[in-house]
Amino acid sequence: MEAKPRIVGATSEVVPLALPKGTTKLCELCQREAHLQCTECRVTFYCHAEHQQADWVGIHERICPLLVPIRTQTLSSLQEAGRIEMKLKKAELIEICKLVAQSKLSAGKHQEALPAAQFCLRCSIDVHGPRSVHLVPAYLLLAEANTGLGNLTMVAELLSQAEWVVLKSPECGHAVHHRLHRSLGRLHTATGNLEAALLNFANDIYFASEAYGLDSTVTCGGYYLMADVFAKQGKVPVACSLYSEVARTWHYHLTKLLETHMQNVQNPAVSFEPSCDNAQRVEVDEMLRTMLEFEQNRSGKDSAQIALVAHCLAMLCFLGGDYLKALGFCSEALQASQLIPNHDLTEPIQGLLQLVQGLQTEPRPGLD
Numbered sequence: 517m518e519a520k521p522r523i524v525g526a527t528s529e530v531v532p533l534a535l536p537k538g539t540t541k542l543c544e545l546c547q548r549e550a551h552l553q554c555t556e557c558r559v560t561f562y563c564h565a566e567h568q569q570a571d572w573v574g575i576h577e578r579i580c581p582l583l584v585p586i587r588t589q590t591l592s593s594l595q596e597a598g599r600i601e602m603k604l605k606k607a608e609l610i611e612i613c614k615l616v617a618q619s620k621l622s623a624g625k626h627q628e629a630l631p632a633a634q635f636c637l638r639c640s641i642d643v644h645g646p647r648s649v650h651l652v653p654a655y656l657l658l659a660e661a662n663t664g665l666g667n668l669t670m671v672a673e674l675l676s677q678a679e680w681v682v683l684k685s686p687e688c689g690h691a692v693h694h695r696l697h698r699s700l701g702r703l704h705t706a707t708g709n710l711e712a713a714l715l716n717f718a719n720d721i722y723f724a725s726e727a728y729g730l731d732s733t734v735t736c737g738g739y740y741l742m743a744d745v746f747a748k749q750g751k752v753p754v755a756c757s758l759y760s761e762v763a764r765t766w767h768y769h770l771t772k773l774l775e776t777h778m779q780n781v782q783n784p785a786v787s788f789e790p791s792c793d794n795a796q797r798v799e800v801d802e803m804l805r806t807m808l809e810f811e812q813n814r815s816g817k818d819s820a821q822i823a824l825v826a827h828c829l830a831m832l833c834f835l836g837g838d839y840l841k842a843l844g845f846c847s848e849a850l851q852a853s854q855l856i857p858n859h860d861l862t863e864p865i866q867g868l869l870q871l872v873q874g875l876q877t878e879p880r881p882g883l884d
Contacts, residue, residue, distance in 0.1 A: 529551060529552060529553075541553070541561040542561065543561060543562050543563035543567055544560050544561060544562055544567070544571050544576070544631075544635075545562070545563075545567040545570060545571055545630075545631060545634065546563060546567060548563045549563065550562055550563055551563060551564065552564065552565065552568055554568070554576065554580065556580050556581070557580045557581060557583050557584050557587075558584075559583055559584055559587035559588060560576060560580070560583060560587075570627075570628075570630075570631060571631045573628055573631075574616075574620070574628045574629065574630060574631030574632055575613060575616055575617075575631045575632035575635055576631070578612060578616055579609055579612060579613070579635075582605070582608070582609060582612075583609075585602075585605065586602060586605055586606060586609070603643055606639050606642055606643045607643055609635070609639050610636055610639050610640055610643065610654075613632045613633070613635050613636035613639065614632075614636055614653060614654075614657065616629075616632040617629045617632035617633040617636060617657045617661070618657065620632065621657070621660050621661060621664070622796070622798060622799060623798070624664070626660075626661045626662075626663075626664030626665050627661075627665060629657070629660075629661040629664075630658070630661050630662075632657075633654060633657040633658040633661050634658065636653075636654040636657060637651065637654035637655065637658060640653075640654050647681060647684060648681070648685075649681055649682065649685040649687070649688050649692060651678075651681055652678045652681055652682060652688075652692050652695070652696065653692075653695075655674050655675070655677055655678035655681075656674075656675075656678060656695055656696065656699050658674050659671045659674040659675050659678070659699050659703070660699065662674065663702060663703065663706065668703065668706055668707060671703050671706075672703060675696070675699055675700055675703060678696055678699075679696060679700070682696055689727065690723045690724075690726040690727035691723070691724075691727040691728075693719070693723040694720050694723035694724040694727055694734075694738075697716045697717070697719040697720040697723060698716070698717070698720040698724075698737070698738060698741065700712075700716040701713045701714075701716035701717040701720055701738075701741060701742075701745075702741065704716060705741070705744070705745060705748075710745050710748060710749055713741075713745050714742060714745050714746075717738050717741050717742040717745065718742070720738040720741075721735060721738035721739060721742070724737070724738055731765060731768070732765075733765060733766060733769050733800075735765075736761065736762045736765040736766065737803075739758045739761050739762050739765075740758070740759070740762045740803055740807075742758055743755045743756075743758035743759050743762070744806075746758065747810065752814060755810070756811075756814075756818070756821070759807045759810065759811070759821070760821060760824075762803070762807065763804075763807060763821065763824045763825050763828060764824070766800065766804065766828050767824055767827065767828050770828055770831040770832060770835070771831065771864075773831070773835060774831050774834070774835065774868075777835060797832060797835075797836050800832060801829070801832055801833075804825055804828050804829050804832065805829065807825050808822065808825045808826060808829065811825065819852045819853070819855040819856055820852075820853075820856055820859070822848070822849075822852040823849045823850075823852035823853040823856075823859065823861050823865070824849075824861065826845045826846075826848040826849035826852060827845070827846075827849040827853075827861055827864070827865050827868075829841075829845040830842045830843075830845035830846040830849055830865070830868055830869075830872075831868065833845060834868065834871075834872060839872050839875050842868070842872045843869070843872045843873065846865060846868055846869040846872060847869070849861070849865045850862065850865045850866060850869060853865055
């Protein structure tokens with residue numbers, strides 16, 4: 517049986533005579549003259565079907581009915597109470613678009629993330645004005661999407677606008693500074709300006725530590741990116757030192773998550789949620805795998821570091837329910853740890869290995 521094609525919304529042609537005199541409808545994505553409109557909300561327009569489909573998959577399917585009251589002007593909406601209500605509804609849309617865009621970016625769907633990020637920026641300008649620091653998250657989402665698509669000229673322009681807003685906003689918090697410098701560091705890394713990248717990652721680490729703490733997994737993301745730059749420069753000892761710091765931070769964090777997970781499993785009266793969301797798990801998995809491969813491929817391998825990172829990956833896979841991969845990383849971690857007499861990770865690695873082996877032969881309810 518053939519799979520049914522995915523429904524991507526429906527459109528109808530815009531009838532110019534039905535519009536008020538002198539009115540031109542613009543495409544939701546490119547702002548060119550529109551010839552189609554969404555038949556669901558009838559307040560969103562497109563220049564052609566391709567842009568309608570891209571917007572539907574990117575964000576419109578999620579917010580279509582929410583746009584009707586915002587884009588339909590009434591007597592009530594023109595009054596003070598109505599304007600306040602509209603502002604609150606737009607603020608809700610901004611948060612939805614942020615979450616959708618970030619989710620798609622974490623999944624590597626950079627093209628699909630663009631419509632949500634673009635709408636987030638336009639709505640943020642409507643609510644906060646063109647110079648507000650509240651625009652920065654939208655600029656950074658757009659920059660990340662365009663980085664993934666290789667549009668580095670556009671990324672530079674977006675980050676320049678974000679940097680200008682931040683410089684004009686003394687009240688801007690540490691978290692915003694951290695995200696801006698991390699994005700600038702990634703741009704400079706992509707363009708080969710490694711010294712500028714290191715400077716921005718250093719600022720990223722400073723502001724992240726002020727916002728989240730020195731031992732935070734957010735802060736150690738800056739160490740990881742800085743280590744990558746040092747590796748590109750051939751400064752292997754420095755890169756190794758930073759990778760070790762990242763591995764220690766994540767090992768501590770994952771160990772705590774694993775302990776909490778097992779306590780919840782052993783107490784049926786307590787309902788529990790996944791230890792970390794899928795988007796975060798994918799990002800951390802990629803980072804840890806890069807670190808493990810780096811250590812395995814360099815001369816003078818550090819068995820302690822291999823054991824540490826492989827154990828991190830084993831715990832991450834276990835928490836994600838992928839027991840086969842968890843078993844493989846457990847075996848690799850155990851093999852590395854046994855090369856070091858009385859290594860303190862050998863016992864916890866063996867414990868996790870036994871747990872995974874038991875689950876493979878006799879799955880427990882609630883762990884799927």
